[in-house]
Amino acid sequence: MSHKIVFLDRDSLIANVRRPVFAHEWTEYAASTAEEAVERLREATIAISNKVPLGAEALAKLPQLEMIAVAATGTNNVDLAAAREHGIVVSNIRNYAHAALPEHTFALILALRRNLLAYRADIEAGKWQRSPRFCLFDHPIRDLHGSRLGLLGYGTLGKGVAHLGKAFGMEVVVHTRTPTDDPDVRNVSFDELLETSDVLSLHAPLTEQTRNIIGAEELKRMKASAILINTARGGLVDEKALAEALTGNVIAGAGFDVLTQEPPPEDNVLLNLRLPNFLLTPHSAWASAQAMQLLADQLIDNIEAFAAGTPQNIVD
Incomplete structure (x- = not known):
């Protein structure tokens, strides 16, 4: 199976984001509004979002979506109950800003x-x-x-x-x-x-x-x-x-x-x-060059683990 991956707010991450090793189609947007997200995720099986809201109403319109890879630790932007209801796996990033x-x-x-x-x-x-x-x-x-x-x-x-x-x-x-x-x-x-x-x-x-x-x-x-x-x-x-x-x-x-x-x-x-x-300071404590690269690497690790059938860093 070839996944369609859509990164909704690529400009929120200043790092080298490697492409997953499995077959996929990759689309990225510098930024997205909540309203734009639904249309941009219409055919996506994997969504990447740092802060773009993905609420219950939006998820109900995306029956093909299988995973939301949050490019951050906080998941306040995702309706987790709605994701569970629709069988969507949500993963987040952990321990990347430890320094x-x-x-x-x-x-x-x-x-x-x-x-x-x-x-x-x-x-x-x-x-x-x-x-x-x-x-x-x-x-x-x-x-x-x-x-x-x-x-x-x-x-x-x-x-x-x-x-x-x-x-x-x-x-x-x-x-x-x-x-x-x-x-x-x-x-x-x-x-x-x-x-x-x-x-x-x-x-x-x-x-x-x-x-x-x-x-x-x-x-x-x-x-x-x-x-x-x-x-x-x-x-x-x-x-x-x-x-x-x-x-x-x-x-x-x-x-x-x-x-x-x-x-x-x-x-x-x-x-x-x-x-x-x-x-x-403008929510920049996490944003050292080293921390952002760790985040980017773990983001793709999470996506590859999901595609391999062994999802990690799951948010319940």
Whole structure:
């Protein structure tokens, strides 16, 4: 059997995507809307999508579709219940950003703990040039060594962040649905995680249980000197509450790589937050050249495994 493979949003992946070894027809589009997806997948047996929505209504119109290969870890763009109903196998990508995302997380942490944005702004404003001393220390600088790193979630990426935290001499505590037996970290309650972490980093999936798990009340319970890092999913944090917490000095700072809606609308409250204690990057923590190539290779591995009758990385 020759499969027809359609990649709906090829430009979302900057990497060499090798072609599967089995007989197939390959079509790719730079990007696709949800409306375009149905027509473009009309004859496809395998769909590749990074973020293009494939909902129940769309899947009902694609009776020949056998597999959806998600070119990402998150599968929020696919109606998994509808896929099961139609017998469509859904696979995703796993553990490819094991180095990229933890490194990005620590780039945010270091910039905020050492107030790099504020000091750069001072230099641009000429404050150092006019200083009566050889240095400026108008903003607090806090070492990571000896501080507490709290992790919400302890999968592959959380473990990667913990590894770097320990290398910096941080105490690592975690709160997870299933407590870890890692001897180098300590399991704590959600309350203790909030109230005692100097750096709170989120690495949990977005579910109905975790949506807005960090809201106004949770932010008030954090240390005033603490920073919040989110490189997981935007919906984990109430964005309006975070903006108010930062402008009101409830917490010391925040570094985000994700927003609730992506791309964000112009009126997103965090997109328009201009503060030296807030860093926002455009969902790029995962996107090192090495990580994207690992993703591309695993994407085709998943497709080849499915065609061979031994599907892998299946999402239930």
